[in-house]
Amino acid sequence: MDSGSPDASAVDVAIIGAGFCGSMVAVNLLRKAKQHVDVALIERSGSFGRGLAYGTTDRSHLLNVSAAKMGAFPDDHEHFYRWACENPDELRRHGVNAVESHSFLPRVVYGKYIAQLLDQVNGARGSLRRITAEAIDVAPQANGRLRVKLRNAPALIAQHVVLALGNFPPGDPKLRDQRFHRIERYLENPWSEETRKKLAEPGDVLILGSGLTGLDLLLSLAPLKSQGTIHVLSRRGLFPRPHRIVKPSSSFLDANSLPKTARQACRLIRVQVEQAEARGIDWRAVIDSIRPYSQQIWQQWPIEERRRFLRHVKAFWESHRHRAAPEVLELKFQLEKAGRLRCHRGRIFSISPEKDFLLVQFRDSNAHLEKELRVGYVVNCTGPECNYHKLKDPLVVQLFSRGIIVPDSLFLGLDVGLGGTVLNLQGERVSHLHTLGSPQKGILFETTAVPELRVQAAELAGRILYQLEHRRKSHTLDQSEHTAVAFQI
Template sequence: MSNGLSADRDFNCDAAVIGAGFSGTLTAVHLVRLSGGTISVALIEKKQRFARGVAYATEDLDHLLNVPAGRMGAYAKDPEHFLRWCHEHPDTCRAAGVQNVLAGSFVPRKLYGDYLEEVLENTRRRWPGLQLLQEEVADLRLRPNGQFIVEFVGGRTLNAAKVVLALGNFPPGDPWLRDRRFHNSRRYLTDPWAQSTLEQLSEQGDILILGSGLTGLDLLLSLAKRPATGVIHVISRRGLFPQPHALSTPLPAFIDENALPETAREALHQVRKASKQAAEAGSNWRAVVDALRPSTQKIWQRWDWVERRKFLRHLRAYWESHRHRASSEALAVKKNLETCGRLACYRGRVLSITENDTGLEVEFAEFRRCEPKRLQVSYVVNCTGPECNYHKLKDPLVMQLFLRGLITPDPLFLGIEVGVGGIIYDVHGRRVPNLYTLGSPQKGRLLETTAVPELRLQAEGLAKRLWREIRRSEPAGVEAGFGNPALAYEI
């Protein structure tokens, strides 16, 4: 992959996008297309493969999208773009184990990564100005003129007028137990998607998965294909797995945006009422949850921090299991594992994890049981979901941003302090000039900000903002990009 950096000089660009998952890739794609290739955009990724991030880097064909193919287009104005791409690339689909992709099909995430790679590569071939830099960013320094010096591991630098932090999701946070020595055990695994994790889990013995969300379900799908080595145990605080997708008749928005619910309790009441009415009309609760989507961020922003905390404490797990659903095929695999005795699921809270001569002893309190239970397992895999408290992250760049005061956590520790359009506030509450973000870091402000339908809107909106600002700072006459017929959404 091109890195475009010279050891003896700095590299200059109009915009640097740090992180080449879905969010960063689409921001760079939109920006270079809007400019007609007249500006320089650096898309920076520390891993070898661009346009995949964590979600679409998996090689396991049993890891499926949790949204139907017909709604996964990379562009907000063309949600069926991915579906058409599948029809135009039958060989690629067959290589991913699928054929005859329909609008309602749940296809492998690897295939979606192939699609995003082609979107990026075709953009790079068609519009000059896009540089792909395979580098790890070590530091970000704000210059007196409001621009940035991006420093890479190894010491080379890049001067950027604008910087976008497209950081994506981070690994799960470690369980906060009194004795944390198990964190250093080779039997405690924190990357469920790593090939090394699956290789270790092929050893004989029982396995404990912490967390029953989409990540835990992914791991179950991978383990189901392997010869049985023992029982798979799953412990989660609420005992909730993702709900299955099913056909439902679409409903119009039922929330009055001129009278948004003031509390989480009121919102719950409205959702329950709408779900009952949907069932009576021959639909189901899924249509209600989908109809709520356009209003979710507005409702969240309507609530104060106290009300948001109530939602997180009491309702978040139930909301996420209904909002972020899984394919019926994936849940059928989980059910089959339970039926044949390979899977045991518990609602409870882990009290301790202690390493011994034969593995790890796990003590946990099961819901509504008086006495703690114990499990002896060979491995514990952390699938509790991405760590959102940025103060706990061990990422070198994030730690440097904190040291420089360029970022600060939001009051709920769901992400960082941001404003409208992805602007970032520093430790003193001031806007950091020319620094932006999108996606997961905005959870505190937006709540719903990790799925493709939200991210593609954010990427397009941020690219438009960056292009407007770059144009204002350029000499008169630089107007490329607007009215250009080549800017149609195609790959």
């Protein structure tokens, strides 16, 4: 293959990001390929297969889905569970002595599972190059290929590029004085080791956000923080609900007659939950039965209806839909009972530095009063920033500046076409530039959990392989015709 550039090497597929999405696209490409395929997997952290979600080293951070449902392949949901059963030493290394199908295993174990899948496919039906570097630009070339520019590494020329960008750090809250983010005691990155060290110091701390990220931080802090109160503040005061082992329920939805508004959907779900509970069926089974239709419902709603859902329903839906391991919620309960944790519902409007603490002012939604907290640190756990215009990531900034990518109309991700093809500023498909996972949130909404992501990764790999094989066949036919003409001459 001609690289088209003396300082660049050629590959069939370049994948930017080696978390679950990027890694599983690579795995599926190499497992399914009928002909040799060259894959480059680019990850600036150097940790392949783990990403942000599974790169944690804290064994208290558990998966939010039971082991038997976390298989990395859409046609084999129990693949991870079987792997866990076959690797007891790996489990014991992370404090797990036994595993059941309903177990919620440490996320670090799942990261090891994905990393091992990568190891196993290398050389199967192609080659996998792991490149530890930061991608800073993707530029379409005249020959239809794409040039991937890397920081401190040679560029790549690829026939296809996959943006497996994952989640970005939380966005700063909107406060009266926006200079607060420069304060040393305001911690923007809830996942860093430096953040955990600071929060473990004596004194009170405030966690902004009560979602899954906030729960992760609680788990990390509980054994470390011997002095001081942990405060959690969120607008709705909603924490993820706990998982339970429930018998699956058949869906009450009809693909040809789905709810046309958020209000209609809420009423329908409420009625179904009441009817299910009257028959002894847990509400979780009703919520789970919606999953196969959630993307279709979202796509059928007009933009204003989607906005209405985001304003009024999203927080309640996600606390029921994206649940947590029961032992995680039990720890939260015990911390509250011991007086080590206090939860607040309200809207923060000021963070001010004092001599040895931060003065936090918020409006308490329960008491309808303005209140103050004096804390040593404030850490942002409000969830990933979805508005790509606000991101400072060099690759995203560069692609935006040239109109290669644009945000979707809800600013939840990128504007993409069918199957994850990236759309540019003119609304046109950028040939051979794909994405999956979180960047599709505005288009699909439900696109952040493994059960959805494993389907996207497998389907995207299949489409790319089909296009590669079709191009090779066309190239072979062109060469045959050229040879025939030459002999006629």
